[in-house]
Amino acid sequence: MTGLAQLAILEARELLRRGEVSSVELAQSVLDRIIACDNDIKAYLTLTPELALEQAAEADRIRAGAGEQALPPLLGIPLAIKDVICVEGLPTTCGSHILEDYVPPFSATAAERLRQAGAVILGKTNTDEFAMGSSTENSAYFASRNPWDLSRVPGGSSGGSAAAVAAGMALGALGSDTGGSVRQPASLCGVVGIKPSYGRVSRWGLVAFASSLDQIGCFARTVAGAALLLGAIAGYDPRDSTSVNAPVPDYLGSLEGGIRGVRVGVPREYLAEGMQPEVEAAVRAAIGTMAGLGAQIVDVSLPHTGYALPVYYIVAPAEASANLARYDGMRYGLSLGGVDLWDTYRQTRGQGFGPEVKRRIMLGTYALSAGYYDAYYLKASQVRTLIRHDFNRAFEKCDVLVAPTTPTTAFRLGEKVSDPLQMYLQDVFTLSLSLAGLPGISLPCGFDQAGLPIGLQIMGGAFDEATVLRVAQAYETATEWHRRVPAMAHEAHAKPKGEGA
């Protein structure tokens, strides 16, 4: 037992319901954990303890006054929000100097829905600048660290959210996933992370990176927690014309039922050579576990998998170069006065953006520029269609696909920063699904010899998050991986209150 801060969301909800713990006590335990651990992990960019305790007290009042009435699903649950998602009145920096002082006058739909569901907001978590990266080392402020080994990265770009959940510094969190930015850090930090189908969750108030790919996703310590969070934020929003007007199933209610007869596809291209042997072994063992639970294992092929990386690194930067044109130093954000309008633009953007963001703006601008559009952007968009066709064909033969989330466990800080292509290869197993707009989850399926978590990726057909979650739940129930806690979280709990900092 490592205290309230390490509870799964559903466990905490049960204790709150029974009156064994108050929302204020729960929030205070998590805030104590943050004081004890976040100097080392650096998951948070902005922490809002007073606001969190106020919201928790409000949750306790609502519970006390509710009588027999149904309570909001996340009442009193302390959560973190990635700093690319706007929360009214809180800084939203996107991990960039160009938005250092930006305080949005509105909340993202997803953040607003969490509050309506009764959640307590602890603060905003670190991210690679504008969600561009796989380690949080591209944050303009600081790199976050992996709770399982502080010399290693938590993954990215939603590394702050994943690390916070792993270390008991939030019971759950929101992130965003454009090419793997929820699943990859979930894998590296040993937590559950789900990226819904494109269109399932409103992007309104999510600062845009690549608009045809971006989706908000959720982190939790268990599949059920992720299901509960997704249910709270999913659904049509008239403010996002790409959010889909389709009914949202009861994800939590449809978790049970097992996977007997479910067809689990294993794409052979995802278990090819080149990955860390322990990752391959853990994923193969997980497939065996699923077979033991009655799933039917099917061999499938996604023949264009090898092209996902170049497609992504043309399409996403192209969209980013257009989206990030808005940072012009005129209406919000950094503004460095130049000799004229054009000079102001160039100085503001040249100094306000970090190296990875500038690299991608340059790449995207080149790919869209006259003379190169057909060879790069159009070509990549056509190959994207082939990648989608691969998935369509695979899902004719199976209900879900399983694969590793990442080719390796967490790498060391600084290991890949000088070589962008090496860093991009971290996402080689997550990019295809993003390009196809399909849902996927990462959940723990083992540990390597260094004690670092390994992630299992389960991918589903369009808007079939319910099946993805049900398969994940069956695997989680049959295994114990999700019960392991990083040593530093144990130690933080053993320390007397207030001594942590």
Next chain:
Amino acid sequence: MKLSLAQVEHVAQLAQLALSGQEKELFREQLSSILEYAGCLQQLDTSAIPPTATVLPLENVMRQDQIRPSLPRADVLANAPATEDGHFRVPLVLEGEG
């Protein structure tokens, strides 16, 4: 194919980015290697394949043109580097009309 310095400068100008000499050289190297890597896409025959711009089967999305409350002006301008009389204040855009 390696990008020339002139190409890098042209792209930086299109993207409105002031880059140092060192950055130009670095991006010249890095963009060249990323683009070379992306060259593998040319192996595929896509002449009959339509491009994907969105994965959703969406047509234009319309709504009623109704008046709704907007954000308070002061809240929006609070983030602006410079304001004047309730407006954003920006540098001269059209020359000779100041």
